[in-house]
Each structure stands twice: as C-alpha cells, then as structure tokens.
Amino acid sequence: MTGIVAYGAYLPYWRLQRTAITGMLGSGGGRGMRSVASYDEDSTSMAVEAGRVALRAAGPAYRAQSLWFATTTPGYLDKSNATTVHAALGLASSVGAFDAIGGIRSGLGAVAAASAHAGVAILSDVRTGRPGSAEESSGGDAAVALCFGDTDPIAVLAGRYQAVAEFTDRWRVPGEDYSRVWEDRFGEYAGLPLVQEAVAAALKESGWEPGDLDRIIITGLHARAVKAVPKACDLDPSKVVNDLTDTIGNTGAAHWALLLADVLDTATPGQRIAVIVLADGAEVSLWETTDALSAYQLRSLTNLRAAIAAGRDDLDYASFLTWRGFLDREPPRRPEPERPASPPSHRTSEWKYGLVGSRDETGFVHLPPARVSMGTGNIDQMEPVRMADIPARIATFTVDRLAYSLSPPVVAAIIDFDGGGRFQCELTDVDPEAVRIGGRVEMTFRRLYTTDGIHNYFWKARPTAAE
Amino acid sequence: MASHGIRDKVAIVGMGCTQFGEHWDRSTDDLLIDASAEALGSAGVSLGDVDAFWLGTMGSGLSGLTLSRPLKIDHKPVTHVENYCATGSEAFRNACYAVASGAYDVVMAIGVEKLKDSGFSGLVVPSPANDGTSSNVTAPASFSFLAPAYAEKYGVDTQEMKDVMTRIAWKNHRNGALNPRAQFRKEVSKETIACSPLVAGPLGIFDCSGVSDGSAAAIIVRAEDAYKYTDRPIFVKALSFVAGPAAGPIDPSYDYTSFTEVVHSARDAYAQAGITNPRAELAMAEVHDCFTPTELVLMEDLGFAERGFGWKEVLAGTFDLDGELPVNPDGGLKSFGHPIGASGLRMLFECWLQLREEAGERQIASVAAGKTKALTHNLGGSPGACVSFVSVVGSELD
Numbered sequence: 001m002t003g004i005v006a007y008g009a010y011l012p013y014w015r016l017q018r019t020a021i022t023g024m025l026g027s028g029g030g031r032g033m034r035s036v037a038s039y040d041e042d043s044t045s046m047a048v049e050a051g052r053v054a055l056r057a058a059g060p061a062y063r064a065q066s067l068w069f070a071t072t073t074p075g076y077l078d079k080s081n082a083t084t085v086h087a088a089l090g091l092a093s094s095v096g097a098f099d100a101i102g103g104i105r106s107g108l109g110a111v112a113a114a115s116a117h118a119g120v121a122i123l124s125d126v127r128t129g130r131p132g133s134a135e136e137s138s139g140g141d142a143a144v145a146l147c148f149g150d151t152d153p154i155a156v157l158a159g160r161y162q163a164v165a166e167f168t169d170r171w172r173v174p175g176e177d178y179s180r181v182w183e184d185r186f187g188e189y190a191g192l193p194l195v196q197e198a199v200a201a202a203l204k205e206s207g208w209e210p211g212d213l214d215r216i217i218i219t220g221l222h223a224r225a226v227k228a229v230p231k232a233c234d235l236d237p238s239k240v241v242n243d244l245t246d247t248i249g250n251t252g253a254a255h256w257a258l259l260l261a262d263v264l265d266t267a268t269p270g271q272r273i274a275v276i277v278l279a280d281g282a283e284v285s286l287w288e289t290t291d292a293l294s295a296y297q298l299r300s301l302t303n304l305r306a307a308i309a310a311g312r313d314d315l316d317y318a319s320f321l322t323w324r325g326f327l328d329r330e331p332p333r334r335p336e337p338e339r340p341a342s343p344p345s346h347r348t349s350e351w352k353y354g355l356v357g358s359r360d361e362t363g364f365v366h367l368p369p370a371r372v373s374m375g376t377g378n379i380d381q382m383e384p385v386r387m388a389d390i391p392a393r394i395a396t397f398t399v400d401r402l403a404y405s406l407s408p409p410v411v412a413a414i415i416d417f418d419g420g421g422r423f424q425c426e427l428t429d430v431d432p433e434a435v436r437i438g439g440r441v442e443m444t445f446r447r448l449y450t451t452d453g454i455h456n457y458f459w460k461a462r463p464t465a466a467e
Numbered sequence: 468m469a470s471h472g473i474r475d476k477v478a479i480v481g482m483g484c485t486q487f488g489e490h491w492d493r494s495t496d497d498l499l500i501d502a503s504a505e506a507l508g509s510a511g512v513s514l515g516d517v518d519a520f521w522l523g524t525m526g527s528g529l530s531g532l533t534l535s536r537p538l539k540i541d542h543k544p545v546t547h548v549e550n551y552c553a554t555g556s557e558a559f560r561n562a563c564y565a566v567a568s569g570a571y572d573v574v575m576a577i578g579v580e581k582l583k584d585s586g587f588s589g590l591v592v593p594s595p596a597n598d599g600t601s602s603n604v605t606a607p608a609s610f611s612f613l614a615p616a617y618a619e620k621y622g623v624d625t626q627e628m629k630d631v632m633t634r635i636a637w638k639n640h641r642n643g644a645l646n647p648r649a650q651f652r653k654e655v656s657k658e659t660i661a662c663s664p665l666v667a668g669p670l671g672i673f674d675c676s677g678v679s680d681g682s683a684a685a686i687i688v689r690a691e692d693a694y695k696y697t698d699r700p701i702f703v704k705a706l707s708f709v710a711g712p713a714a715g716p717i718d719p720s721y722d723y724t725s726f727t728e729v730v731h732s733a734r735d736a737y738a739q740a741g742i743t744n745p746r747a748e749l750a751m752a753e754v755h756d757c758f759t760p761t762e763l764v765l766m767e768d769l770g771f772a773e774r775g776f777g778w779k780e781v782l783a784g785t786f787d788l789d790g791e792l793p794v795n796p797d798g799g800l801k802s803f804g805h806p807i808g809a810s811g812l813r814m815l816f817e818c819w820l821q822l823r824e825e826a827g828e829r830q831i832a833s834v835a836a837g838k839t840k841a842l843t844h845n846l847g848g849s850p851g852a853c854v855s856f857v858s859v860v861g862s863e864l865d
Contacts, residue, residue, distance in 0.1 A: 334587050365717075396616040397668075412604045458599060
C-alpha cells in the first residue's frame with residue numbers, strides 16, 4: 001500500500017523576534033518569533049536540505065520515481081527549480097523532476113502527484129510581506145520533504161477531498177515580493193463553507209467519525225478563517241495541534257506538511273490524523289499511521305521540536321530586511337561576484353550541485369574532482385565520491401571582513417572530511433567568534449549569491465548541530 | 468631536477484623605479500616611461516640600444532603593445548609575462564635567460580601595475596568564466612589562514628602572535644620612512660598597528676601591503692660586458708622559479724605554516740649560488756611581505772630562522788635594519804607598496820642600491836662589513852597554492 005515512507009523537515013537557523021519589528025517601526029510585529037531563511041537560502045536550497053534529510057531517513061534501498069517541488073517563491077521561472085534540487089540530491093536522470101509553483105495549492109498538487117507515483121514531494125517557502133505588515137510578521141520559512149512508496153509506509157491515506165472555488169482573498173503579481181490581502185472577514189465567509197464540505201466528504205470516504213481523529217492539523221494563511229474551523233466543523237478543539245505560528249510563523253505552501261512532520265515525530269502507530277488546508281477553497285486529507293512508524297522514528301533525522309529550540313533568535317530586523325531585499329545597503333568597495341557561467345557549471349554539475357569529488361586508487365580524495373592523481377600522477381583512474389553527507393573538521397579558518405557578502409563578514413575555513421578530502425569553503429549559520437580549529441562541521445546547500453539573475457548554488461559548511 | 472642556473476653569466480647595469488603610491492595624476496604609460504627612462508639613464512644607454520623587452524603586468528594591459536606603444540619602440544621583440552604577484556620577477560628571469568642564451572646583448576625587464584584606478588579596496592584578480600564553486604575569499608583572508616595555524620602548531624598565544632605580526636609591520640614602516648620612493652613614508656606606532664581595524668582574521672589594515680601604482684625596470688647585459696656600462700654592476704647568482712601542484716587546499720597533510728613552493732625555490736637558488744648558510748652569507752633580503760604572517764613564515768621557509776622559532780627572531784629584532792640579517796630594508800610591500808607587476812623588480816632595485824652603497828640613510832652596515840650578496844623573494848597565489856621566485860644577486864664575480 002502506498003503511503004509516506006519517510007519525511008524530512010528543514011528549519012533555517014535564524015529567528016526574528018516579532019518585537020524587533022515593533023522596535024524599529026513602532027508598529028507591526030507582535031508576540032513570538034518567525035523563522036527566517038538566511039541571506040544565502042531560498043526555496044530551492046531549503047528544499048535540498050529537507051530532501052537530503054528525508055532521503056537519508058528513507059534509506060539506500062528507497063528509489064524515488066519522481067521529484068515534485070512546490071513553492072510560492074520560486075528562484076526561477078521558465079527554468080526549472082526542481083532540476084536544481086534533483087541534481088543536489090544526486091537523483092538519477094531517469095527520475096522525473098517537476099515544479100508546482102505559484103499558489104499555496106501547488107503543494108497539495110505536488111503531494112497528490114508524488115503519492116500517486118511513488119515520488120518525493122518537497123514543499124518549500126520563503127514568506128515575505130511589506131515592512132510592518134501582518135504578512136511579514138506572521139510568515140515563516142521552512143521546507144518539508146515527503147517520500148512516498150509501497151514498502152513499509154509509516155502513514156497511509158484514508159481519505160482526501162478537495163473543495164475548490166474562485167475568490168480573490170489574497171494575491172501577488174509576478175515580480176512583486178509581497179502579497180495583498182482582502183479584509184479577512186471575507187476570507188472566512190468565502191472559505192468556511194468549503195472547509196465544511198471537504199471535512200464531511202473526506203470523513204465519509206474514510207468511514208471515520210469526527211471523534212475518531214487523534215490529531216487535527218488546520219492551516220491557511222487567513223488566521224481568522226483557520227481559527228473558525230473547529231467550531232464550524234464540529235471538531236474537538238483539544239485535538240487540534242499547535243500550529244507553530246508563535247515559534248516559526250506560517251510557512252505558506254510548506255506549512256501543513258511541516259505540522260504533519262511535527263505530528264509524525266511523536267505519533268504512535270494506528271493514530272488518525274486530519275490535515276485541513278484552507279487555500280482557494282479547502283483540501284482535507286486523512287492519514288493513519290502504521291506499525292512501521294515506531295521503527296522509523298528510531299532512524300528519523302527530523303526532530304522538529306529540537307530544531308525549533310536550536311534556532312538563533314537574535315536576528316536584527318535590519319538584517320532581515322536586507323536579506324529579503326527590502327533594504328538596499330552600501331556594499332563593501334569590492335566588485336560583485338561574477339555570474340557563474342552555464343557551460344562550466346554544466347560540465348561540473350555533479351560537483352557543483354552534488355558535491356561529488358574523485359578518489360584515486362590510493363584513496364586520496366580530490367575536491368574538486370581531478371583527472372590527475374595528486375599522489376601517483378595517474379590520469380583518469382578515479383572513482384566518484386559524494387561528500388555531501390560526510391562530516392568534517394576545521395583545519396584553519398578566517399573571518400574575511402573585506403569580501404563581498406549580503407551578510408558580512410564572510411567566514412571561510414579549510415575543512416578536512418572524515419575519511420579523507422580537504423576543501424576550502426565558506427561557513428554559514430555560524431557565530432564568527434565561536435569558530436575554532438578542530439570544530440566539527442557538516443555540509444549544507446546554499447545560494448551563494450545572485451549575479452545577472454543567475455543564482456550561484458553551491459555548498460557551504462555549518463557547525464554540526466549535534467555538537 | 469636539473470637546474471644549472473646562470474651564475475655570473477648576466478649582470479644588471481642600470482635600474483629605475485618610480486615612487487610607488489596613489490598616482491591619480493599618472494597613467495600606466497607615464498609609469499612605464501618614467502621607470503624605463505631612469506633605467507636607461509642609469510645604464511647610460513638609449514632605447515635604441517635595447518634589443519628586446521620583457522614586460523610584467525597582471526592587469527594593467529595585454530601584449531607587448533602595452534610597452535611598445537607608449538615608448539615608441541621601433542619593431543623590437545616585447546614579451547608580456549604574467550605570474551600573479553611574482554610577475555615582475557618573472558619578467559626579469561626570462562630577460563636574463565635571453566641574454567645568457569646569447570640571443571641578445573642588451574635587454575630590459577620592466578614591471579608595472581596601476582591598481583588605484585579600479586576604485587575597489589584591495590586587489591581584484593579577474594578570472595576566466597567558471598562554475599562559481601571556488602571560494603571567493605580575498606587575498607588578506609587567504610593569507611590570514613597562516614596566523615591561527617602557525618600559532619596553534621608552535622604554541623604561540625593569540626596576543627604573542629599579534630605582537631609578532633605588529634612588529635613586522637612596525638619594522639617595515641620604520642624602514643619605509645627612510646625611503647623617498649615608498650608609498651608610506653611614516654613610522655607607525657605599534658599601538659596604532661595593533662589597534663587598526665580588522666580586515667581578515669587577526670589581520671588589521673596595517674598587516675596588509677599597500678595597494679599602489681608603480682613601475683620598476685632593469686637593464687641586463689652579459690656579465691663580461693657589464694663593466695662597459697658601470698663600474699658597479701650587480702651579477703645574477705641564482706634564479707629559481709617554481710609553481711606548486713596547488714596541493715594545500717586539497718591535501719589534509721598541508722598545515723598552513725609553510726609555503727612548500729618557497730622551500731623548493733630557495734633550495735634551488737641556494738644551490739645555484741653556492742650558499743650554504745643564507746642567514747650568515749647574505750647581506751640582506753627583500754621578501755614578499757604581502758601580509759605580516761607571510762613574512763613570518765618566509766623567515767623559516769627561506770632558512771633565516773629555525774622552524775617554529777621565526778616568531779622569536781622577529782621579536783628579537785634579527786631582521787631589523789640594524790639586525791643580523793636586514794629584511795625588507797626598503798620598507799617591503801608593506802610600506803613601499805605593492806603594484807603587482809612592479810614588485811619583483813622593486814625588490815631588485817633595493818639590492819642594486821644597497822650592494823652599491825647608494826641607499827642613503829637606510830644603508831645597511833653588512834655591505835661595508837664585506838657581505839656582497841642579496842636575496843629577493845617574490846610569490847604569487849595563496850598559501851598552499853602559489854608560485855615562488857627566489858633570486859640571489861651579488862656585487863662581485865665569484
């Protein structure tokens with residue numbers, strides 16, 4: 001039976017205290033925190049991070065048949081973003097890659113497609129709003145990957161129903177970096193009847209009663225409508241899960257999947273979970289966990305509550321605005337980085353996206369991959385070796401206060417991988433004062449910079465979370 | 468490796484060097500005209516007497532036309548060479564070989580760089596179209612890798628390391644203050660150096676060489692002809708240039724406390740020159756102090772100090788102007804400035820002045836005491852992946 005066989009959630013390192021907004025603008029903000037994609041992250045890079053965690057948990061035997069990437073904030077149009085994620089995950093060229101882009105509903109479609117084709121769906125969003133808006137403070141950034149397959153699913157679908165309607169309660173013109181919204185009472189009026197229709201129909205399909213539900217996930221970008229759902233649908237409010245808006249914010253297209261990951265982190269076998277998504281209508285999906293969940297939880301690499309607690313919560317609002325492009329600040333008196341050229345990026349795509357180096361017959365690892373062995377001088381006697389999931393230690397480092405960066409200073413290090421291989425790269429999600437020789441790091445996929453509209457995706461290292 | 472050298476086969480018979488600095492009023496052409504004219508005048512020859520030219524510049528022009536156009540060179544061979552920050556030395560080396568081969572009688576090596584017109588801070592190195600995966604750290608950052616690695620390996624604490632770096636900058640500024648052609652002609656207090664704004668790692672602004680414009684040139688002839696031009700020629704004793712396999716950034720056994728390329732080129736140069744104890748035999752050395760930790764590590768790589776003891780020798784004043792082995796008596800890259808293509812020839816210019824006892828108030832005592840050989844060291848690239856040049860020149864034929 002097809003179902004979710006593995007999942008991975010990625011929360012960025014940074015949190016913005018909503019009071020930081022109020023502190024600077026004198027209004028807006030509110031209580032709690034929102035998650036913030038760093039200056040070197042976007043929906044594509046975060047999708048890679050979530051996908052890596054999910055695929056590692058799925059295990060080496062798992063073979064994704066397709067990759068479905070969904071976001072409302074794509075890095076590119078025309079050009080696929082799913083192929084970037086595909087390359088960084090090291091998937092075979094025969095595995096399809098598809099973008100589902102634009103509306104919050106895109107993520108629903110991506111999951112529907114992935115579940116029908118034993119694929120991986122990755123939902124990723126970076127939420128922005130005009131400075132001082134509720135959209136800005138209530139938003140959050142995250143990515144979630146759901147792997148579907150037939151072997152030992154941990155949760156299976158018991159029912160799903162869509163109630164779709166056309167009404168304009170929020171909208172964003174392509175090219176704009178914030179949404180506009182109608183007054184929220186309208187959204188509640190237009191949306192609630194559709195939720196009621198979908199809840200009733202999904203329950204009917206599954207043969208469940210409302211009282212059978214152990215956990216209820218309700219998400220949508222209209223907080224007022226979301227809040228009204230339990231009463232309108234006669235659902236037990238005590239079964240409705242914390243929607244993480246206080247600690248993470250609403251992560252848009254990714255949010256329902258993020259809450260599902262949170263529920264699966266702690267669920268027990270045989271639990272019944274309802275997912276209610278309000279977006280241009282409503283979708284209700286009903287999931288039942290299986291006996292395989294217990295074993296999965298032991299090897300799962302996602303622990304959302306720990307990730308929430310581990311975030312760094314002292315981001316200043318000026319940096320947040322700068323990172324999202326709302327504040328144009330004076331750069332260092334240095335040239336902007338050159339755009340990566342397409343032909344060399346294509347030639348080295350396994351390295352650039354997959355971090356695949358080469359290992360010679362003596363075991364010496366060459367990063368980047370080389371044709372000539374450093375030790376023996378032999379030519380083309382190499383085998384590929386993927387370094388993305390291998391931990392490393394800092395051999396030496398520096399804090400570069402002169403280099404161009406959206407978030408100076410640049411912290412750079414020479415790192416030595418466990419088992420061989422040395423590489424010079426930038427460190428990210430790091431406190432410059434805390435870097436030391438011997439420190440443990442792991443690799444993370446990032447958007448280094450954007451020049452001439454070309455995003456330079458590559459790998460950096462970050463301090464190991466478990467340290 | 469066969470490296471037979473060209474000891475005592477060629478000689479420098481004239482040199483020129485512009486003042487280094489922010490020459491808002493002078494172009495690359497102006498700098499080339501001024502340095503070449505001074506060199507020609509110094510050798511007592513005219514432009515028409517020069518058979519061939521080697522021009523070193525990294526980014527101030529392409530092809531031999533960069534020199535032939537402003538100088539109006541009349542249908543002569545002009546070769547443009549580039550080898551990162553060792554470009555000037557590379558122009559000199561190839562010019563020497565051309566004379567030694569017998570192909571030409573009189574040649575000019577000239578280096579130039581016009582850095583201040585870019586409008587950027589620090590050095591900007593253009594790169595070919597690429598995949599965007601190489602680390603974009605700046606030059607001071609890549610050399611700052613040396614400091615924590617050296618300190619860790621030899622148990623030097625953070626403050627001591629900073630003191631060592633500060634003393635190197637203080638010494639070179641002190642020397643440069645005595646040099647009318649230097650970019651920075653002012654002594655700087657150790658407090659000012661130590662408290663200067665950080666650029667990369669522990670490196671403050673005063674730990675970095677000056678970004679400047681400048682040009683320097685040499686006229687080279689066969690050794691047997693040298694005394695026709697001057698009664699005090701400077702003979703070339705050794706020229707060594709190596710490019711490493713760039714192993715440092717990929718080989719975990721490299722520890723960022725040495726430049727293996729420098730060790731190799733120094734060994735080769737000493738063999739060519741017949742030097743067995745460089746610290747005792749050399750009158751002085753001009754070394755590539757692009758950043759203060761570089762000079763520290765070079766003291767060990769060039770054999771001036773034992774491994775792990777260079778920092779103590781620096782603090783003891785061994786390499787001061789009046790020390791046992793004066794290093795960078797002209798102020799070095801630190802205060803003379805570092806117009807890339809000119810620096811290697813600028814180093815030779817100081818050897819030319821000192822060995823001929825024409826260095827004025829910064830004249831070192833070791834020459835009068837009978838030492839006749841001087842060393843220049845010039846490198847390009849970054850720790851673990853660089854090119855290194857070492858020359859030995861002397862005022863006497865062996």
